[in-house]
Amino acid sequence: MIHILADQNLYKIEELIPPHTQLNLYDPSHGIPDLDDTDALLVRTVTHINEVTLPSIPPSLKFIGTGSSGTDHLDNEYLEQKGITLADAKGCNARAVAEYVMTALLLWKAEHKPDFPLGKVGVIGVGKAGSAVVELLKEFEVECVEYDPPREDRDPDFNSASLEEVLNCDILTFHVPLTKKGAHPTYHWLNEEKLKGRKFKLIINAARGGVVDELALMKYFVEGSVENYILDVWEKEPDFNTKVAKHAYIATPHIAGYSEQAKINATKIVCDKLVAHFDIEPAISKYKNVSKTVDFAHIKYNLTGILTRLHPIKGYEAALRDLFDRPDKKVLFRNLRNEWPYRYEYPFLKIRTELLNEYSELKTLGITD
Numbered sequence: 001m002i003h004i005l006a007d008q009n010l011y012k013i014e015e016l017i018p019p020h021t022q023l024n025l026y027d028p029s030h031g032i033p034d035l036d037d038t039d040a041l042l043v044r045t046v047t048h049i050n051e052v053t054l055p056s057i058p059p060s061l062k063f064i065g066t067g068s069s070g071t072d073h074l075d076n077e078y079l080e081q082k083g084i085t086l087a088d089a090k091g092c093n094a095r096a097v098a099e100y101v102m103t104a105l106l107l108w109k110a111e112h113k114p115d116f117p118l119g120k121v122g123v124i125g126v127g128k129a130g131s132a133v134v135e136l137l138k139e140f141e142v143e144c145v146e147y148d149p150p151r152e153d154r155d156p157d158f159n160s161a162s163l164e165e166v167l168n169c170d171i172l173t174f175h176v177p178l179t180k181k182g183a184h185p186t187y188h189w190l191n192e193e194k195l196k197g198r199k200f201k202l203i204i205n206a207a208r209g210g211v212v213d214e215l216a217l218m219k220y221f222v223e224g225s226v227e228n229y230i231l232d233v234w235e236k237e238p239d240f241n242t243k244v245a246k247h248a249y250i251a252t253p254h255i256a257g258y259s260e261q262a263k264i265n266a267t268k269i270v271c272d273k274l275v276a277h278f279d280i281e282p283a284i285s286k287y288k289n290v291s292k293t294v295d296f297a298h299i300k301y302n303l304t305g306i307l308t309r310l311h312p313i314k315g316y317e318a319a320l321r322d323l324f325d326r327p328d329k330k331v332l333f334r335n336l337r338n339e340w341p342y343r344y345e346y347p348f349l350k351i352r353t354e355l356l357n358e359y360s361e362l363k364t365l366g367i368t369d
């Protein structure tokens, strides 16, 4: 029988785990658990596995799956050299990220530029998440500049914009992995050198902390050449720089990819890869992706009010602000990520017809009546 150890916060893991396997759960806040006799380890981004955190790999361990798109918490060179198969859940949360970005843009526009078009948006990294962002932006008729030189190298149908073109955009949104090696490293991609002498209305980082140099970003915000910034991810998670967060238009605790649908996708994708790797019987899930109706009865809302009710971005923002001066903010940041119920993505939400007719943006987001 295959012995599986999984992060206790991998959503619905007990339901989706293949039958006839033995599943144990671990609490990731206590570090890497004892892996003796474990065949497969299922983690989230909070479990960092490398030569330092796991110097000795038990011979039984053959598979590590992560319920995330990002894999920078796993040292793939080290693990592959030790004969371990790595599996990610790329794409599981692309729609959730796109909705986070679009919601943030709509809220920001309503507050800062209600009478102007959004401007040109540069999407840096046009993989699963970046492509979903581009798709949603296009539905809103926003002009996009797609920047992804590595994709141009591997995909004959894709032409990347030039660096100059993307840096000339009004808004930048990041959807690249965090990498320090290779031909296109992303660590501190947006730095002093690229920010100097340019003007941006808004910068969004919902990729990984470290892709944007936070201190350089804050400096150019204070000087006025960056009008606003939105950060979902932080250089030293679960810690975060309070000063950088205080200046942000929106600051959230790494939840851009969190939704009911994304979290189910994540667990399903890793379980499917586990099944394929060990050639075992899959689980038969009873889970059904149903829609939810949100009642706005008798209350008069504007677009900002409706979006705030349907997407917890502002709620997370307020909760993160409450942590600014707390000495235990690292633990609370982690709790905030684990304890809130997952939101439903817009195509799984239904609201009153009058509201949909009054605010066309809601239909464009995929909400129905």
Ligand SMILES: NC(=O)c1ccc[n+]([C@@H]2O[C@H](COP(=O)([O-])OP(=O)(O)OC[C@H]3O[C@@H](n4cnc5c(N)ncnc54)[C@H](O)[C@@H]3O)[C@@H](O)[C@H]2O)c1
Pocket: 069, 070, 071, 090, 091, 093, 094, 097, 124, 125, 126, 127, 128, 129, 130, 131, 147, 148, 149, 150, 151, 175, 176, 177, 178, 184, 185, 186, 206, 207, 208, 232, 233, 254, 255, 256, 257, 258
């Ligand atoms: N905040 C969140 O909740 C959240 C959710 C999902 C993903 N992420 C992060 O976003 C990243 C992207 O997610 P994805 O699912 O789209 O992954 P993906 O692998 O599908 O796409 C990443 C894209 O970035 C491109 N890229 C790599 N280096 C680049 C560079 N130097 N310049 C321009 N483009 C570059 C790649 O070619 C690829 O097309 C993940 O690695 C993860 O770290 C964060």
Ligand SMILES: O=C(O)[C@H](O)[C@H](O)COP(=O)(O)O
Pocket: 043, 044, 045, 046, 067, 068, 069, 070, 071, 093, 254, 255, 256, 257, 258
């Ligand atoms: O890389 C990803 O997919 C995202 O950052 C994802 O939201 C991470 O979720 P976690 O594993 O931290 O719960």
